[in-house]
Amino acid sequence: MYDIDTTHDPKLKSWVVSANQTGCDFPLQNLPFGRFKLRGIESGWKIGVAIGDQVLDLRAVGLIDTDDMNCVMAASPEARQLLRRKLSEGLREGSSQHPLWTSALVPQDECEYTVPCRVGDYTDFYTSVHHATTVGKQFRPDNPLLPNYKWIPIGYHGRASSIRVSGSTFKRPRGQTKAPDALIPSFGPSKRLDYELELGWFVGAGNEQGEPIDIGNAESHLFGVTLFNDWSARDIQGWEYQPLGPFLSKNFASTVSPWMVTMEALAPFRAAFERAAEDPQPLPYLEDEANRARVAFSISLEVLLQTAKMREASEAPVRLSATNTSRAAYWTPAQLVAHHTVNGCNLQPGDLLGSGTLSGPESTEAGSLMELTVSGKNPITLPNGEVRSFLEDGDTLILRGWCETDGATRIGLGECSGTVVAP
Incomplete structure (x- = not known):
């Protein structure tokens, strides 16, 4: 069972300004996963995490080495919690990752999406x-x-x-x-x-x-x-x-x-x-x-x-x-x-x-x-x-x-x- 930890701290703010707005679905404490690509681009689907009104490309920032969401989902609870902590720390205000990760952000309204993973059954x-x-x-x-x-x-x-x-x-x-x-x-x-x-x-x-x-x-x-x-x-x-x-x-x-x-x-x-x-x-x-x-x-x-x-x-x-x-x-x-x-x-x-x-x-x-x-x-x-x-x-x-x-x-x-x- 997953418990509350430092990633849930309500005081945390993100350097992605839209994530700090009242009523935002995707603040720093959320970090949901999905598959996306730029609208109109004939490239493969990428794995992203929603933050504010942006999507962070996880492979582009080196947090994963695959575009297969099902592989990410198969990870152990410990590995998933570690990934969540890295995401939270990298997207927080004052993070040293800010300059590097900015280039891996894409506005959500410029993306198209698909079913978030491969559904077998x-x-x-x-x-x-x-x-x-x-x-x-x-x-x-x-x-x-x-x-x-x-x-x-x-x-x-x-x-x-x-x-x-x-x-x-x-x-x-x-x-x-x-x-x-x-x-x-x-x-x-x-x-x-x-x-x-x-x-x-x-x-x-x-x-x-x-x-x-x-x-x-x-x-x-x-x-x-x-x-x-x-x-x-x-x-x-x-x-x-x-x-x-x-x-x-x-x-x-x-x-x-x-x-x-x-x-x-x-x-x-x-x-x-x-x-x-x-x-x-x-x-x-x-x-x-x-x-x-x-x-x-x-x-x-x-x-x-x-x-x-x-x-x-x-x-x-x-x-x-x-x-x-x-x-x-x-x-x-x-x-x-x-x-x-x-x-x-x-x-x-x-x-x-x-x-x-x-x-x-x-x-x-x-x-x-x-x-x-x-x-x-x-x-x-x-x-x-x-x-x-x-x-x-x-x-x-x-x-x-x-x-x-x-x-x-x-x-x-x-x-x-x-x-x-x-x-």
């Missing part, structure tokens, strides 16, 4: 009990939660090849749907396209096949976290998901933010893992009593929507909902790792674990339109008069996230946006 979990309950009520009003939910981190394996970086567009998916009163299914574009407010936890060092990762050591196998939107075609899903689960309703696109905020950076924002007394307590392989007081995280999240009409009128996106992981997540990242590997499954650097839709207990904390509009029965009216039950062509959905607490410098996860276009 992607597993989507279902960690929000509030989301599971709200959605379950729409299908099983008297028994919304299935018997296994509070005992086991529910998950399924998704499609890694269709994960794209923030700012991408994707075509509205097509597939089979079946109306309740129809005799046969029909084929065509989804009419109930939805978003899912999620976090993506990236695996760092993996494990050998047949060797489970102990719950007490699970967090050391995670590299960091990103914002993640696992778009969902609800009408396609409703027809296809039994008995084996989602398929075409999920495999067409997922969107991830370009920056991985490291587990080290999250250390000041830990929260207690709490389970209601009347709920089942985790089985021993999912329980670490020594870390219960600080094994979860407090990450604030919000969802915004900008329609094509709003863009044309230069109107800003509007907030649809907001929540915090301490209110939304029923299972911790460490528990996801421990459960995923308890049967001997081998994780690898770059594997992505989606949190599943993160919804809080209040209606204003819903992480999907299926919840916000009660499966389309209660459409929402936007400030410009437009109405939405589900997403329409031209809609841009934006996720934002940040961490803040007393005695620590606020850090951000950046932004994760995607736009649906006609098929």
Whole structure:
């Protein structure tokens, strides 16, 4: 488990002036990793760290000798902490590296980005009990939660090849749907396209096949976290998901933010893992009593929507909902790792674990339109008069996230946006 050290000191300032501005997502205490290149340049992807409104090229300053992010992610916790200390010291006010490192900075708005690492496998979990309950009520009003939910981190394996970086567009998916009163299914574009407010936890060092990762050591196998939107075609899903689960309703696109905020950076924002007394307590392989007081995280999240009409009128996106992981997540990242590997499954650097839709207990904390509009029965009216039950062509959905607490410098996860276009 990563603890607070000198790199988290809120008094630290950077010689990159923009990193010291109030509300900056990427102050010196953050230092998230991503892959970038200058816009319009046909060069390979480089590994960078965001600092203020700049990107520092890590290979250019001699901190790494590779452009393979997965190799960096596979490093030991000790090596990663050493790299973080070197970055922090080199970017601090008064650092002797200032003159040398200045030439390795690139303005973020002059860069293009890609998925922050090579994703070999992607597993989507279902960690929000509030989301599971709200959605379950729409299908099983008297028994919304299935018997296994509070005992086991529910998950399924998704499609890694269709994960794209923030700012991408994707075509509205097509597939089979079946109306309740129809005799046969029909084929065509989804009419109930939805978003899912999620976090993506990236695996760092993996494990050998047949060797489970102990719950007490699970967090050391995670590299960091990103914002993640696992778009969902609800009408396609409703027809296809039994008995084996989602398929075409999920495999067409997922969107991830370009920056991985490291587990080290999250250390000041830990929260207690709490389970209601009347709920089942985790089985021993999912329980670490020594870390219960600080094994979860407090990450604030919000969802915004900008329609094509709003863009044309230069109107800003509007907030649809907001929540915090301490209110939304029923299972911790460490528990996801421990459960995923308890049967001997081998994780690898770059594997992505989606949190599943993160919804809080209040209606204003819903992480999907299926919840916000009660499966389309209660459409929402936007400030410009437009109405939405589900997403329409031209809609841009934006996720934002940040961490803040007393005695620590606020850090951000950046932004994760995607736009649906006609098929």
